[in-house]
Amino acid sequence: MEHNIAVGLDIGTTKIVAMIGRKNEYGKVEILGIGKSKSLGVHRGVVNNITQTIQSIQLAIQEAEAAASVKIESVTVGIAGQHIRSLQHSDYITREDSETVIDEEDIDRLINQVHKLVMLPGEEIIHVLxxxxxxxxxxxxxxxxxxxxxxxxxxxHVVVGQVSSIRNVGRCIKSAGLELEGITLEPLASAHAVLSQEEKEAGVALLDIGGGTTDLAVFKDGIIRHTAVIPFGGGVITEDIKEGCSIIEKQAELLKIKFGSAWPGENKDNEIVSIPGLRGREPKEITLKNLSKIIHARVVEIVEQVYVEIKNYGHEEQKKKLIAGIVLTGGGSQLKHLKQLVEYITGMDTRIGYPNEHLAGDSDDAITSPLFATAVGLVMDGLKRQERRKVEEKIEEEIQEKIEEEAAKDEAEQEEIEPPKKPKRSFLDSLTERVKDFLDNAE
Structure with a gap:
C-alpha cells in the first residue's frame, strides 16, 4: 500500500464501508475508491457473528480496491455500539519541582493516572480527552x-467500551487479512468529517443517525464535551413500519426511504401506497398518513433521548450553550422533515451535515452523502496517524544518527547524550497496540 494513502473501515449495523483516501497538494482529502457491502452479523453496532462480518468486510474491501486499483493492507476502524459510555473525571498530579515548566511528560503522567481508573469488569478505556x-x-x-x-x-472526558466488543472487531479485521491501523470512536470520526472549526468553537451537537445506533458528540470551545451512543437508529423505524403495516422488512425499508416523513401533518388522508402481497395474496394499501405517524412516534422517541443527553451535558447553562445547535448526519438524517421535527422538539437550530468539509472540491456527490460521514472521518484519522508516524520515524532516525556520531567520536570522552524526546503517542495508538498484541497472542 502506498505510504500516503489511508483506509477507513466503517463497520455499521446496516452497511460496511471501506473508503480509500489520500491528501492532495492543497491538504484536502481526495477519495480514490469506495466499497460497500450489506452488513450481516452486526447488531446495534456490535459484532455478533464473526464469520458473516468477515465476509462483508472482505466484499467491501475488494470493491474499494477495484475502484481505486490499490491493494489495501491496513485500515482505521470505527468503534460504536450500545456498550459505549462516557464519564467526566477530574484528576491531579503534584509536581516535585514547581520551578520547572510543565511539559509533555507531566501531561502524560496525568493521563496515565486516569487510565488507572477502576472500570466495571470487562470494560476498557477507549479515549481520555x-x-x-x-x-x-x-x-x-x-x-x-x-x-x-x-x-x-x-x-x-473518558470514553469507555467493552473489551470483548473491541477485540471482536479486531479479530474480524485480522481474519479478513488486514492490519489494524487504529481505532476511533465513530461519533468523533463523523464530527471530524462534518463539522467546521467555527461550529466546534460556538458549541454544537453532532447527531449521527445510523441503522442500529444514534451517536452523539457535543463540542464547545473547540473541545469535545460529551459523547453518547443511543441504541436506536433507522433500523427500529423500519421494524415499526414492518410490524405496524404487516409487511416484510424489505418493503418497509423501501416505504420509509421513498415515502417516509417524520411529520404527520404533511400527508393528506387520501394518499395511498399499494404494496404487492406475498405470493398470491392481495396487495396491501397503506395510507401515507399512517406511515408518517408510525415514523413520527419512533423518531420523537430517539430525538427526546438525544435531548436528554444534551441536557446532561449542561446545555441549559448560559456558559455551555450550543450556539451552532444540532447537526444531523448518517443515513437516518435523510428522512424527510427530520430537521423541522428536531428543531421543534429541541428548539435548537438544526442543519443536515454533509462530509464535504475537508474533501477535495471535485468529489463525487455520492461520497458527500451523510451516509458516508463516518467513513470519511475514519480516512482523515488514518491520514493523521500516518503523518504522526512519519514524524516519529524521523525523530528516531535522528536519535540513531546522533548516537552513532557520538560513538564515532573519542569513546573515552563519551558523555551520556540526551536523546531528543519522542512525541507522545495518543492513547488510541496504545489501545490499538494492545488489541493487536491480544490478537497475536490469541492465535
Missing amino acids: PQEFKIDGQAEIKEPIGMYGGRLEATF
Whole structure:
C-alpha cells in the first residue's frame, strides 16, 4: 500500500464501508475508491457473528480496491455500539519541582493516572480527552505546557467500551487479512468529517443517525464535551413500519426511504401506497398518513433521548450553550422533515451535515452523502496517524544518527547524550497496540 494513502473501515449495523483516501497538494482529502457491502452479523453496532462480518468486510474491501486499483493492507476502524459510555473525571498530579515548566511528560503522567481508573469488569478505556486544566487553582487553562506550577489538575472526558466488543472487531479485521491501523470512536470520526472549526468553537451537537445506533458528540470551545451512543437508529423505524403495516422488512425499508416523513401533518388522508402481497395474496394499501405517524412516534422517541443527553451535558447553562445547535448526519438524517421535527422538539437550530468539509472540491456527490460521514472521518484519522508516524520515524532516525556520531567520536570522552524526546503517542495508538498484541497472542 502506498505510504500516503489511508483506509477507513466503517463497520455499521446496516452497511460496511471501506473508503480509500489520500491528501492532495492543497491538504484536502481526495477519495480514490469506495466499497460497500450489506452488513450481516452486526447488531446495534456490535459484532455478533464473526464469520458473516468477515465476509462483508472482505466484499467491501475488494470493491474499494477495484475502484481505486490499490491493494489495501491496513485500515482505521470505527468503534460504536450500545456498550459505549462516557464519564467526566477530574484528576491531579503534584509536581516535585514547581520551578520547572510543565511539559509533555507531566501531561502524560496525568493521563496515565486516569487510565488507572477502576472500570466495571470487562470494560476498557477507549479515549481520555482532556477538557481543561487547572494549575495551582488557576482554572480554565487550555494549554498548560510551558507554564509554572506545582499542582496540575484537569477534567477529562473518558470514553469507555467493552473489551470483548473491541477485540471482536479486531479479530474480524485480522481474519479478513488486514492490519489494524487504529481505532476511533465513530461519533468523533463523523464530527471530524462534518463539522467546521467555527461550529466546534460556538458549541454544537453532532447527531449521527445510523441503522442500529444514534451517536452523539457535543463540542464547545473547540473541545469535545460529551459523547453518547443511543441504541436506536433507522433500523427500529423500519421494524415499526414492518410490524405496524404487516409487511416484510424489505418493503418497509423501501416505504420509509421513498415515502417516509417524520411529520404527520404533511400527508393528506387520501394518499395511498399499494404494496404487492406475498405470493398470491392481495396487495396491501397503506395510507401515507399512517406511515408518517408510525415514523413520527419512533423518531420523537430517539430525538427526546438525544435531548436528554444534551441536557446532561449542561446545555441549559448560559456558559455551555450550543450556539451552532444540532447537526444531523448518517443515513437516518435523510428522512424527510427530520430537521423541522428536531428543531421543534429541541428548539435548537438544526442543519443536515454533509462530509464535504475537508474533501477535495471535485468529489463525487455520492461520497458527500451523510451516509458516508463516518467513513470519511475514519480516512482523515488514518491520514493523521500516518503523518504522526512519519514524524516519529524521523525523530528516531535522528536519535540513531546522533548516537552513532557520538560513538564515532573519542569513546573515552563519551558523555551520556540526551536523546531528543519522542512525541507522545495518543492513547488510541496504545489501545490499538494492545488489541493487536491480544490478537497475536490469541492465535
